[in-house]
Amino acid sequence: MARTRTSVAATSLLSTVLLLSSCGGGNGEDEVVLTWLNPHAGAYEPVVEAFEERNEGVRIELQSVPFDQVVEQTQARLGAGDTGIDIVSVDPPRLANMVAQGFLTNESEYLPEMEDQFIEAGINSVTADGEQWAYPLWTSNNFLFYNREALENAGVEIPGESHEDRLTWEDVLKRAEEVVDAGETTYGFGMDQVDRYYALQPMIESIGAGNGLTGDDNLTPEVNTPEWVEFGEWYSDIHSSGLAPRGVEPEQMVDLFRSGQSAFLLGGASAIGRMQDGDFSDSWGMAPHPYFENGAVVTPTDSWAIGITSTTEHEELAREFVQFATLNPGGAELASSVNTLPPVNTEAFEAYVDFIQDLAPEQTEGFSELFRIDSEEHARHRPESVGYVHFETQMNQAFSDIRNGANVENTLNQGQQALDRELANLENLAADN
Amino acid sequence: MTTIQAETVSGSPPPTRRKPRFGAQRANTLMWAGIFLLPSVILLILLRFAPMVAAFSDALAFGSTRGIWSNFSFIFSDPAFWNSLWITLIFSIIINPLQIALALGLAVLLTKHIPMVGLWRTLILLPVAVPQVVSAIIWLVLFRPDGPLNGITRALGLPSIPWLTEPGWALWSIIVVCSWVGVGYWMTFLVAGIREIPNSLYEASSIDGAGAWRQFWHITVPGLRRPLLFVLVADTVSNFLIFAPVRILTRGGPEGSTDLIMYNITERAYTLGDTGAASAATLVLIVVVIAVVAVQFRLMPGKD
Numbered sequence: 001m002a003r004t005r006t007s008v009a010a011t012s013l014l015s016t017v018l019l020l021s022s023c024g025g026g027n028g029e030d031e032v033v034l035t036w037l038n039p040h041a042g043a044y045e046p047v048v049e050a051f052e053e054r055n056e057g058v059r060i061e062l063q064s065v066p067f068d069q070v071v072e073q074t075q076a077r078l079g080a081g082d083t084g085i086d087i088v089s090v091d092p093p094r095l096a097n098m099v100a101q102g103f104l105t106n107e108s109e110y111l112p113e114m115e116d117q118f119i120e121a122g123i124n125s126v127t128a129d130g131e132q133w134a135y136p137l138w139t140s141n142n143f144l145f146y147n148r149e150a151l152e153n154a155g156v157e158i159p160g161e162s163h164e165d166r167l168t169w170e171d172v173l174k175r176a177e178e179v180v181d182a183g184e185t186t187y188g189f190g191m192d193q194v195d196r197y198y199a200l201q202p203m204i205e206s207i208g209a210g211n212g213l214t215g216d217d218n219l220t221p222e223v224n225t226p227e228w229v230e231f232g233e234w235y236s237d238i239h240s241s242g243l244a245p246r247g248v249e250p251e252q253m254v255d256l257f258r259s260g261q262s263a264f265l266l267g268g269a270s271a272i273g274r275m276q277d278g279d280f281s282d283s284w285g286m287a288p289h290p291y292f293e294n295g296a297v298v299t300p301t302d303s304w305a306i307g308i309t310s311t312t313e314h315e316e317l318a319r320e321f322v323q324f325a326t327l328n329p330g331g332a333e334l335a336s337s338v339n340t341l342p343p344v345n346t347e348a349f350e351a352y353v354d355f356i357q358d359l360a361p362e363q364t365e366g367f368s369e370l371f372r373i374d375s376e377e378h379a380r381h382r383p384e385s386v387g388y389v390h391f392e393t394q395m396n397q398a399f400s401d402i403r404n405g406a407n408v409e410n411t412l413n414q415g416q417q418a419l420d421r422e423l424a425n426l427e428n429l430a431a432d433n
Numbered sequence: 434m435t436t437i438q439a440e441t442v443s444g445s446p447p448p449t450r451r452k453p454r455f456g457a458q459r460a461n462t463l464m465w466a467g468i469f470l471l472p473s474v475i476l477l478i479l480l481r482f483a484p485m486v487a488a489f490s491d492a493l494a495f496g497s498t499r500g501i502w503s504n505f506s507f508i509f510s511d512p513a514f515w516n517s518l519w520i521t522l523i524f525s526i527i528i529n530p531l532q533i534a535l536a537l538g539l540a541v542l543l544t545k546h547i548p549m550v551g552l553w554r555t556l557i558l559l560p561v562a563v564p565q566v567v568s569a570i571i572w573l574v575l576f577r578p579d580g581p582l583n584g585i586t587r588a589l590g591l592p593s594i595p596w597l598t599e600p601g602w603a604l605w606s607i608i609v610v611c612s613w614v615g616v617g618y619w620m621t622f623l624v625a626g627i628r629e630i631p632n633s634l635y636e637a638s639s640i641d642g643a644g645a646w647r648q649f650w651h652i653t654v655p656g657l658r659r660p661l662l663f664v665l666v667a668d669t670v671s672n673f674l675i676f677a678p679v680r681i682l683t684r685g686g687p688e689g690s691t692d693l694i695m696y697n698i699t700e701r702a703y704t705l706g707d708t709g710a711a712s713a714a715t716l717v718l719i720v721v722v723i724a725v726v727a728v729q730f731r732l733m734p735g736k737d
Contacts, residue, residue: 071704072699072703072704073703075702075703075704075706076702076703079706079708097706101706186579245578245579246578246595246598247576247577247578247595247596247597247598248577248578249573389704389705389706390705393700393704393705397684397685397686400684400686400687401686401687401688404595404598404599404686404687404688405598405599405687406687406688411688417512418512418513421510421511422705425507425707425710428499428503429707429709431498432494432496432497432498432499
């Protein structure tokens with residue numbers, strides 16, 4: 001009896017120990033594993049494989065989660081001091097906030113190398129308080145894609161591809177209405193980043209409004225000015241009239257366009273690969289990002305960067321990899337080989353342009369030149385602020401509500417009040433630390 | 434205690450040498466009890482007690498120039514937090530009676546002799562086996578303005594319904610999704626409860642001329658008092674903690690109409706990084722849940 005009890009107790013103790021130890025992980029081999037938290041499933045395998053081949057005994061584990069979750073997971077895990085993430089993808093406007101929380105290592109000593117390899121906009125995107133905290137991977141721009149077949153069938157003039165042919169929004173909507181009226185498509189216009197500040201900022205600024213944050217540290221919100229309301233009304237109208245769809249998520253927009261349901265799509269270069277894949281290939285075209293009549297031409301810029309976490313136990317090795325994927329032209333080219341976004345590495349950019357032109361030779365003829373002009377003359381960074389996360393969260397929600405039919409003025413006033421409170425609280429919290 | 438028990442058992446003063454033996458035996462029992470309890474106690478401390486203490490210490494702003502209660506004063510001065518509490522209250526008042534009534538109705542129906550009862554029970558229980566996130570994604574497609582559900586309404590000659598895009602509809606859509614999963618789950622407890630009620634009561638009452646309706650109110654419902662109390666409390670608590678459907682379907686919108694408190698807390702903690710305010714809001718949620726459950730216990734008639 002006693003023996004049975006002893007063995008039962010021993011089993012129960014053993015299982016507890018096993019249960020507790022199994023939470024700890026660890027593989028007991030000599031292999032070093034670097035974990036990279038990123039929002040781009042399937043995009044980095046080529047660059048990772050190349051690095052692993054060069055560095056025996058190193059394995060890079062890709063933890064890919066959806067775009068929205070990478071922000072939350074970064075906050076939750078790095079905020080709790082998790083040492084399990086060595087490398088993290090960084091959305092540039094969120095950099096200042098991550099730096100303020102001490103999530104990233106200071107990479108300023110590699111500025112000369114960065115200046116050798118990256119375009120200036122790329123370096124700016126990883127700079128906070130005058131220092132560098134990550135390595136830029138890509139830059140970005142938006143274009144006006146159109147359904148060539150639908151436009152031709154509706155007898156609508158095809159937009160030109162060069163920056164001199166840039167259309168106004170007024171003109172785009174007129175053409176979109178004509179295509180819908182002709183019964184060619186269900187919707188006139190969609191956006192692959194609908195409701196998101198990234199895509200809206202150029203439109204807001206083109207109509208004559210500010211970017212929404214002012215003051216010394218960009219901690220004073222200004223989102224209910226007459227110009228903001230004017231843009232809000234425009235955004236509300238295109239959705240309430242049914243010209244642009246309600247209830248369709250950003251992730252579904254490119255598919256909506258390539259299934260022939262929308263005449264125009266405002267989207268990034270990463271959509272090119274998806275549009276060429278399948279029946280829709282070659283029945284589309286691309287034109288420059290539109291602007292408002294009497295307003296300035298404004299285009300979006302910046303894209304993901306890669307940072308090394310301050311909690312990593314393998315800082316040197318993590319840096320070696322991050323530099324390989326960004327500073328090394330071959331590595332940077334591999335890092336952009338799946339997600340067709342333009343690298344900030346100047347050498348890799350040339351290879352990228354060739355790649356895009358191979359993918360869709362006819363449509364992308366003017367791509368390189370247009371990209372250069374937009375980046376140099378029209379691109380505006382998103383506001384750099386420790387309160388950017390609060391700002392973007394509020395604005396994305398506000399424009400989602402406006403798209404669904406909420407009163408524009410009330411929504412923007414509420415957004416202004418909420419941001420006033422949140423950004424003031426942020427300053428209080430910073431004063432405590 | 435030990436001595437009294439020993440005296441009562443033997444009826445006369447025990448032999449002196451038995452005393453230490455009994456004490457040793459009891460100590461032995463206590464030791465084994467301790468060893469058997471240890472895994473649960475360790476897990477309780479790690480998974481319940483420690484996070485609770487952490488939430489307290491995060492919520493109270495020690496060393497802040499703004500005062501120790503500043504996180505609480507911040508959330509209580511935030512209209513979004515009050516809106517979230519209000520929405521959670523409305524949600525709870527609607528969804529809990531609805532789910533329990535449906536679960537009870539289905540449980541009664543599926544314990545009757547109806548054809549293919551196993552098939553119906555499996556179909557009703559099936560959504561429980563689907564992860565919440567997956568079912569929310571399926572509903573996201575169903576609820577699209579040009580999705581299958583509106584295809585049906587249009588085919589019936591009705592106008593399209595703005596399931597997730599209009600404040601008046603969105604909370605109802607969340608209730609539908611949560612109930613699709615919840616009703617089958619809670620039904621299983623009530624089915625088991627109905628099986629426990631002696632059949633003789635139904636037979637006797639039908640000899641006395643009681644119809645199905647009277648049997649339901651006077652035999653089934655009183656007989657189900659204990660499983661019903663469990664379902665009521667557990668369902669209420671789980672509905673206070675709804676998160677995944679809101680995150681995937683509406684993100685608290687449109688216009689804050691589905692901003693249930695758990696989503697509000699998560700957003701504060703993991704999107705905005707304000708763990709202090711999130712912990713304060715969590716403590717408020719705990720107080721609300723305990724208060725509601727206490728009221729439910731008081732309202733449930735009869736005590737064992």
